[in-house]
Amino acid sequence: MVGSKLSNLDWLKKRCPIQPKKWHTEKVLRINEIENYRFYSRNSTKHYRGIINLADIKGIHYAYAYNDASDITWIDLLNNLKRFKDIRHSNMTYEELIEHAQSDYNESRTVSKFGSLYFTTTGQHRMALCKFLNLEKVTVQINEYTFNHEKYNTYKARKKFIKQLLDRSLISEELSESELMSFEHGINLNIRGVFIMFEDQVFDGIINLYDSLHTNKVLMTFESLIYGKPSPFNNDIRSKSDLPQFKYFLRKCKAEVLSDVLHAS
Numbered sequence: 312m313v314g315s316k317l318s319n320l321d322w323l324k325k326r327c328p329i330q331p332k333k334w335h336t337e338k339v340l341r342i343n344e345i346e347n348y349r350f351y352s353r354n355s356t357k358h359y360r361g362i363i364n365l366a367d368i369k370g371i372h373y374a375y376a377y378n379d380a381s382d383i384t385w386i387d388l389l390n391n392l393k394r395f396k397d398i399r400h401s402n403m404t405y406e407e408l409i410e411h412a413q414s415d416y417n418e419s420r421t422v423s424k425f426g427s428l429y430f431t432t433t434g435q436h437r438m439a440l441c442k443f444l445n446l447e448k449v450t451v452q453i454n455e456y457t458f459n460h461e462k463y464n465t466y467k468a469r470k471k472f473i474k475q476l477l478d479r480s481l482i483s484e485e486l487s488e489s490e491l492m493s494f495e496h497g498i499n500l501n502i503r504g505v506f507i508m509f510e511d512q513v514f515d516g517i518i519n520l521y522d523s524l525h526t527n528k529v530l531m532t533f534e535s536l537i538y539g540k541p542s543p544f545n546n547d548i549r550s551k552s553d554l555p556q557f558k559y560f561l562r563k564c565k566a567e568v569l570s571d572v573l574h575a576s
Contacts, residue, residue, distance in 0.1 A: 340370030
């Protein structure tokens with residue numbers, strides 16, 4: 312049969328007008344490729360039935376099939392759908408294809424929602440058909456994941472703090488993503504050879520204090536007599552009230568940084 316040699320897309324074109332679209336050759340995304348994916352909470356999911364715009368479906372989540380091992384486009388997905396041969400065998404008309412694509416049968420068409428993006432999880436064949444048949448909207452089962460803004464804002468604040476420390480040569484390397492979020496209320500850092508736990512609320516105070524300090528030897532000697540060496544802050548900066556006794560250590564670090572710069576120039 313000549314039709315069996317056609318790709319699924321070419322077979323479909325013989326039954327309905329399908330004009331080339333930009334999204335046809337776009338990558339079918341995996342859910343872990345969503346920007347800031349890890350900040351979507353799996354413990355606060357809403358489940359409901361609703362109408363979605365098919366243009367907002369950006370990827371699939373389908374066990375170990377299709378795009379698990381390699382990147383694919385939407386045309387690749389259509390041409391490799393495993394059960395599309397059943398549709399071709401039944402030789403559906405355009406009207407029958409529309410009816411089939413919009414039917415739930417024994418398995419609801421389901422999507423996962425992350426922000427404004429949707430990923431199909433069940434009914435891949437029917438959902439792909441809906442997209443290529445140029446249907447604008449479809450009613451589906453939706454599992455909506457909640458974005459954890461508090462955790463995301465904490466992450467951004469820590470990234471900013473790390474960059475500020477790097478810019479001032481107080482630390483020598485960036486932290487990994489896991490290291491950034493390994494502690495609930497702060498981060499553990501090696502500040503020029505001394506390991507210190509900084510709680511999230513002291514970041515701005517640390518930077519402002521460092522930037523305002525002078526490296527006058529008289530001041531350093533005076534503070535060393537008061538605070539001792541390297542300092543008595545017990546390597547744990549929890550609140551702004553801990554900053555004054557951290558002053559000597561920071562002043563010493565600043566003097567070391569300036570000395571390094573002078574020797575390097």
